[in-house]
Amino acid sequence: MSKTKLAIDVVTDLRNLAGSIETLVFALESNKSESGAPVEKKETIENKESKKSPKPSKAKLPTLEDVRAKLAALSQDGKQVQVKELITGFGAKKLSDIPVDKYPELLEDAEKL
Template sequence: MSKIKLLLDVVSDMRSLADSIQAVCDAMVENEPTDADKKPAPAKETEEKRPAKPEVKEVKLEDVRAVLAEKSQAGMTAKVREIIQKYGATKLSEIEPKHYAAILKDAEGLIDG
C-alpha cells in the first residue's frame, strides 16, 4: 500500500472520529434537562378518556448519530460505514430521515468481531 493511500485512510479515520465526537457531544447536550422538562404538564380533567393511540416516536438524526458513534468507538467503524452505504450515502447527513429507524435497527444488530 502506498504512503499516500495510508495517509488518506488516516484522514478518513480522523474525520470519522471527529463525527463520532460531535455526535457524543450533541447527545450529551440533548440529554441535559431544561426548565420545560422539569415542570409536569397540567392534566385536563374535563377531557373524556380515550383509548391510547400507539405513538410512533420520530427518530432524529442526532439519535442515529449517537448510536452509530458509539458503535464506531467500539471498533465497528467499517460496519457503521457499510450501514450508511446500504442506504446510498457516504455520510450520515446524506440519508433521508425516513430511513433513520431502519438504521437504528441495523445498528442494534452489530456485533463486534
C-alpha cells in the same frame, strides 16, 4: 504504536470530528428555522393531527443526533467498517444523506451489529 496505526487513528478521529461538526451545523440550522412564525404553524398542524386521531399511529422518529450517537458508539467499539457499510447500504455517502424516515430502520440494523 506503529505509524500506520497512529495515522488510521487520526483519520478516524477526523471523521468523528467532521460528523460532530455536521451535527452542530444541522442543530444550528434547525434552531434558525424553528424561530418565529413557521414554528407556530407547525405546532398548529401537529395539534390538528393529534385531535383527529387520539391514538398515535406512529412512534416518534429518532433524530439525527440519536442515530449519530448509536453509530458513533459502534464505531468506537471497532465497528467502523460495518457502520460505513450500513450507511452505504442505504444509498448514502454520509449519515446526513439518509432520509429521516429511514432512521428507525437504520437503528434496527445497527442493533444487529
